[in-house]
Amino acid sequence: MTQPLDSIASVLEGTGEYRVLRRVRPFVEYVDPPNEPTFIGLILDTETTGIDHARDEVIELGIIKFEYGASGRVYRVLETLNQLHEPSKPIPSEVTRLTGITDADVAGHRIDDAAVRAMAADAAVVIAHNASFDRQMCEGRWPIFAEKNWACSCHQVPWRDEGHEGMKLGYLLTDYGFFHNGHRAIDDCHALMALLAAPLRVSGRLALSCLLETARKPTVRIWAAGSPIATKDVLKARSYRWSGRRRCWYIDVEEERFEIECTFLSEEIFQREIQDLPTDRITARDRFSARTNPEN
Known part of the structure; x- marks a missing residue:
């Protein structure tokens, strides 16, 4: 049914009276082999029991490991990780309202620390949409992240200069004609992958290229x-x-x-x-x- 529904969506958009949002789909591997040096990157997102990195805990971790070129082009997804973790205390009700994650969902689950370290080992950069939060939440649990270069897709891409009024992930997706299941770690990662692999609306530059250029500057x-x-x-x-x-x-x-x-x-x-x-x-x-x- 995908093709007929896409046709209907195109007809609606063509009238100028409707905007249609499409669900974010998994990244499609670039067809041609890389003709430039390539590197390994991680897109990472956490769901947590709160915002205090010293006291709160990660209850869900999502990671997409991908290959990208020096130009900022994303070539392929190498691996994904999406795991829940039972915290030492009950999940606050406001967190459950935001994420939908309950104590029953995380009961008996534990994030595989060795798997996380293995995924991060050869990464040249770790990208999060609020890196100051995610990095500090991750470093205490997984010290390997303290050794990595980090970039923030929220604050290190000039979204406003590119015609966007908001910098939240959901707002940016809407501007590109997409929606996703927000506030779940791996879904946020797939959404961010879609944004970073796309050209920016005004300059036409790849969003990842722009992000990496800014992140490299001291x-x-x-x-x-x-x-x-x-x-x-x-x-x-x-x-x-x-x-x-x-x-x-x-x-x-x-x-x-x-x-x-x-x-x-x-x-x-x-x-x-x-x-x-x-x-x-x-x-x-x-x-x-x-x-x-x-x-x-």
Whole structure:
């Protein structure tokens, strides 16, 4: 029935009065063999008992292992993993409402740690749609993820510049004419694979290529230590964030913007030349990790 239904959907769309959403389908392997260097990547998603990486637990892990080229083209899916895990405490009701995962679903299940390590062993990059959350949830349980380069498909692809109003996975899928079973780990992975393998709507670049280019660039975290209290609104307006632990404003910028930012701080914040502000250089090996969390 797929072909007749697709024909009906095309007729509806052709009227200009309807938009039809199609369910995300598994990635179709690229027909031609790679004509460029290829690498191994992982798309990863977790469902958890909460948002505190130090106390909450992963209750579902989904991973797609895939081969991609230096151009950002996805060639084939190599392996998938989708496993449930029974946590040490009952799953909170709000988590069940969001994910549909119940205590009965996870009873007696345990994620195979050895299988996870084997999948991650040769990965050049791990991609998640909220990498700062998924990386920190994974590193404590599977230390191999602390050794990997990570990329965030939510914040390291210029979705807004490409004509998207929202960056959530479901919103992006809708813009591309798809839907999926959200908030289940492997379904989110397949949805993200579909987005990363597709051309962006304005530039036409492959989304994965754009993501990897951004992820490879080192960034510098500048701490505006000792900034006058009266300048906090100016800093906030320039996207500085407050670290409660360090009691200090900070910003992450690409290396080429470092001098520009120092000039701004000298002229607008400190009103004097500054040369000794603390900085941290951050790469994909540490980015989104608990190691670079400004509250740690």
